[in-house]
Amino acid sequence: MKNVIAGAGAVLAALVSFSAALALESDEPGPPYEGPVIDVHVHAYPANGNGPPPLAVCVGVAADLEYDPAVPWPQFFTALSKNPDCDDPIWGPETDEEVRDQTIAAMRKHNVRGVLSGAPSEVAAWRAAAPSLFIAGRSLNIVRDDVAPQDIENEFRNGGFEVLAEVSNQYAGVLADDPAFDPYWAVAAEHDIPVGLHLGVGPPGSPMLYPDFRAQTPLRIESILNRHPGLRVYLMHAGFPFMDEMKAMLYLYPQLYVDTGVLQIAAPREEYYAYLEELVRAGFADRIMFGSDQMNWPGLIEEGIDAINEAPFLTYEQKKDILHDNAARFLRLEE
Numbered sequence: 568m569k570n571v572i573a574g575a576g577a578v579l580a581a582l583v584s585f586s587a588a589l590a591l592e593s594d595e596p597g598p599p600y601e602g603p604v605i606d607v608h609v610h611a612y613p614a615n616g617n618g619p620p621p622l623a624v625c626v627g628v629a630a631d632l633e634y635d636p637a638v639p640w641p642q643f644f645t646a647l648s649k650n651p652d653c654d655d656p657i658w659g660p661e662t663d664e665e666v667r668d669q670t671i672a673a674m675r676k677h678n679v680r681g682v683l684s685g686a687p688s689e690v691a692a693w694r695a696a697a698p699s700l701f702i703a704g705r706s707l708n709i710v711r712d713d714v715a716p717q718d719i720e721n722e723f724r725n726g727g728f729e730v731l732a733e734v735s736n737q738y739a740g741v742l743a744d745d746p747a748f749d750p751y752w753a754v755a756a757e758h759d760i761p762v763g764l765h766l767g768v769g770p771p772g773s774p775m776l777y778p779d780f781r782a783q784t785p786l787r788i789e790s791i792l793n794r795h796p797g798l799r800v801y802l803m804h805a806g807f808p809f810m811d812e813m814k815a816m817l818y819l820y821p822q823l824y825v826d827t828g829v830l831q832i833a834a835p836r837e838e839y840y841a842y843l844e845e846l847v848r849a850g851f852a853d854r855i856m857f858g859s860d861q862m863n864w865p866g867l868i869e870e871g872i873d874a875i876n877e878a879p880f881l882t883y884e885q886k887k888d889i890l891h892d893n894a895a896r897f898l899r900l901e902e
């Protein structure tokens with residue numbers, strides 16, 4: 568009798584450990600990744616970049632707005648940023664120096680290096696404040712900036728930047744396949760310059776904040792990748808929310824990467840996770856790079872890293888890929 572009970576106990580113990588192993592393999596999230604992080608979407612941004620500071624933002628910023636267009640959108644959106652309608656708003660600081668210093672502090676806290684987007688003078692000033700943290704990006708909006716393709720080529724040749732990002736032509740209604748941008752794509756292809764392109768949506772109500780802004784689907788990048796197969800492009804914001812088009816492009820163009828910029832606040836967390844999980848389930852976890860798109864909110868860096876680490880469907884390896892390894896491969900960093 569005693570032996571029978573002992574035998575049953577052993578079987579039970581084996582069953583318990585078997586089911587524990589199954590749970591670990593299937594639905595237990597991996598532990599958080601705490602190694603070095605690469606953020607491919609950092610901005611050298613002023614404190615008033617999204618309106619008069621201080622400004623707050625909520626996770627799921629576009630949800631449940633109950634907006635009546637009797638009030639002009641810019642006025643409504645600014646008021647929302649002053650009186651955020653959530654329990655844990657992320658507040659940005661009041662001065663440009665605080666944006667820079669708090670961004671640097673957040674990056675040091677989480678061992679982050681970042682691709683720093685901005686005009687050359689701003690990027691240089693931020694890099695001087697923390698030389699080892701930043702890879703020099705170069706923001707570009709060909710309508711706003713009045714910079715010729717030859718200027719970009721010269722800047723790159725003179726070591727002015729390493730990554731052409733953020734390309735924000737979409738805010739001026741110039742989409743990825745607009746012939747006006749063809750000569751810039753040609754410069755990037757010729758000099759093997761990685762390009763980060765704003766694609767998908769922008770802030771809620773974008774066309775009422777930036778009159779020429781229009782939604783842009785990932786399909787807009789197809790003719791460019793087709794013409795320049797060696798070109799390294801990452802679609803910022805992972806082309807949110809155009810999932811089918813995004814998967815089609817990632818499938819057809821294995822050189823294409825995406826970043827997660829701003830999705831930690833632009834979408835309710837469940838929606839961000841659903842989008843991210845679908846990309847991962849489709850097999851593209853090796854081409855998703857962490858981007859914070861912190862703008863004037865340094866707190867978006869920690870929020871973004873935590874969102875990846877807390878994602879219940881990601882394994883440890885996938886978190887490490889997204890937070891570091893994929894960007895190191897894409898940017899060909901020696902580490």
Ligand SMILES: [Zn+2]
Nearest residue numbers: 733765766803
């Ligand atoms: Zn963007």
